[in-house]
Amino acid sequence: MSEPGKTKFQIDLRRHLREQEVDDNLIHLICEIAEASKYIIHSIRTGDLGVAGTSNLYGEQQLALDVLADRILRKRLDHSRVVANMMSEEMDEIIPISPDCDGKYSVAFDPLDGSSLVDVNLAVGTIVSIFEGCDLLQPGNNQVAAMYILYGPRTTLVYSVGNGVHEFGMNNLMEYTLLQENIRIEPSGNLYSPGGQRNKYTPGTEAFVTHLEERGVKLRYSGGFVPDINQVLLKGKGIFFYPHLNDLPKGKLRLLFELNPMAYLIEQAGGAASNGHKRILDLQPEEIHQRAPVFIGCKEDVKLAEEFIAKMETNQNEEESKTQAKKNSSKK
Numbered sequence: 382m383s384e385p386g387k388t389k390f391q392i393d394l395r396r397h398l399r400e401q402e403v404d405d406n407l408i409h410l411i412c413e414i415a416e417a418s419k420y421i422i423h424s425i426r427t428g429d430l431g432v433a434g435t436s437n438l439y440g441e442q443q444l445a446l447d448v449l450a451d452r453i454l455r456k457r458l459d460h461s462r463v464v465a466n467m468m469s470e471e472m473d474e475i476i477p478i479s480p481d482c483d484g485k486y487s488v489a490f491d492p493l494d495g496s497s498l499v500d501v502n503l504a505v506g507t508i509v510s511i512f513e514g515c516d517l518l519q520p521g522n523n524q525v526a527a528m529y530i531l532y533g534p535r536t537t538l539v540y541s542v543g544n545g546v547h548e549f550g551m552n553n554l555m556e557y558t559l560l561q562e563n564i565r566i567e568p569s570g571n572l573y574s575p576g577g578q579r580n581k582y583t584p585g586t587e588a589f590v591t592h593l594e595e596r597g598v599k600l601r602y603s604g605g606f607v608p609d610i611n612q613v614l615l616k617g618k619g620i621f622f623y624p625h626l627n628d629l630p631k632g633k634l635r636l637l638f639e640l641n642p643m644a645y646l647i648e649q650a651g652g653a654a655s656n657g658h659k660r661i662l663d664l665q666p667e668e669i670h671q672r673a674p675v676f677i678g679c680k681e682d683v684k685l686a687e688e689f690i691a692k693m694e695t696n697q698n699e700e701e702s703k704t705q706a707k708k709n710s711s712k713k
């Protein structure tokens with residue numbers, strides 16, 4: 382409890398960044414994104430909930446809110462004077478802002494993740510990945526910062542510049558002030574957040590889920606990547622996955638806009654993120670809109686998922702070679 386007569390001292394986002402000796406241009410960039418989020422909240426609260434009449438590169442129908450949130454962030458970054466290239470889930474290609482990369486940053490973002498949940502009043506978010514210089518097609522391990530803003534019953538902002546993960550809350554004056562520093566995730570958890578239709582899971586993922594259920598782990602899935610990840614991070618326990626499905630071998634979520642920034646934040650908190658075989662942050666993107674399966678959260682649970690997947694794949698390969706050998710011998 383604070384002492385009577387003394388106002389609790391609040392640390393705002395800019396001050397926190399300065400205290401961590403972050404480069405001035407990066408501070409400016411992160412604060413510009415935080416500013417943009419105020420206008421995104423306004424459009425979520427008051428904007429048109431209908432479709433925009435256009436579709437994005439994935440063939441998904443864009444909602445008016447997707448387009449609006451994209452425009453808000455794009456404008457802000459365009460005028461920030463610290464951005465070299467930018468790219469969003471709603472754009473078809475990279476947008477060059479400045480040919481001079483020196484001291485500048487490139488930004489990949491999902492302006493309004495989970496936008497189809499706004500009409501049922503569930504939580505949504507903005508996800509941002511930041512690289513130094515011009516190159517956006519590099520492994521997530523090279524990110525210099527990542528952040529998300531969660532538009533839930535309260536608005537919170539979570540960021541990392543490679544020095545721990547920190548949470549800020551938006552106050553009545555629409556300023557972000559520090560809530561928690563250096564958030565940590567436990568090695569193993571008691572909740573799971575499973576994306577994708579279960580009857581399309583591969584045998585490895587299915588075996589992993591059965592194991593979790595036998596362990597008594599609780600199911601907690603909202604359908605919004607940002608609130609689902611925020612839950613794992615802030616409870617400090619759990620695993621989110623959107624695995625490879627029989628008809629979607631690369632899963633649903635996008636490496637550059639969704640997985641890299643979340644993997645960076647979760648690793649900074651002591652967790653792990655894998656595509657079922659490899660660390661997400663080691664994946665070399667071949668194209669901008671690349672998708673990947675993801676298992677992300679408590680380190681031991683992610684490792685367990687990898688083990689179940691590897692084991693079932695080995696069993697499957699052995700079965701296949703046995704069947705092939707039988708076929709070959711019956712031909713002789």
Ligand SMILES: O=P(O)(O)OC[C@H]1O[C@](O)(COP(=O)(O)O)[C@@H](O)[C@@H]1O
Pocket residue numbers: 470491493494495496497576577604605606607633
């Ligand atoms: O509807 P599903 O298949 O459960 O997928 C949910 C996932 O898809 C997403 O909505 C995809 O993001 P977008 O809304 O930006 O397309 C994630 O937020 C969420 O984790």
Ligand SMILES: [Mg+2]
Pocket residue numbers: 470491493494495639
């Ligand atoms: Mg998204």
Ligand SMILES: [Mg+2]
Pocket residue numbers: 447470491492493494495496
């Ligand atoms: Mg989106």
